[in-house]
Amino acid sequence: MDRIDCDLGQAVSLGTTIMAASFEGGVVLGADSRTSTGNYIANRVTDKLTPLAENIYVCRSGSAADTQNLSSYVQYFLAQHRLELDQDVGVKTAAQLAKNMVYQNKVLSELGYRCYVCLC
16 A cells, blocks of 8 residues: 555545435535634634525535625526526526626626535
8 A cells, every 4th residue: 555645734625515416306415614714713603505596506616705795696586587487497597697697797707706515
């Protein structure tokens, strides 16, 4: 067996872990609960799974403020859409809405805006 050398003095990456796994009966979502600022953990109890509609959740990764803001806007527009159509909103509709909102504000990416979402 090969020996693995690792330097325990090295900084550890504290990136977000989000996942979604589908099965015959639905989808299982999971995420870590830490919000970090560089190597500093700013909050150890963060909910990165956000409901957008009764049947749709988003896994958020990136700037916490940006993803929370995007989620709030998508929640608002999906609620309006549901009221107008008097039916549940589909995942594709929610994904298209989120994609359009991020694309229309792409100039913000030059200012550090980062948002990664997984809709289920």
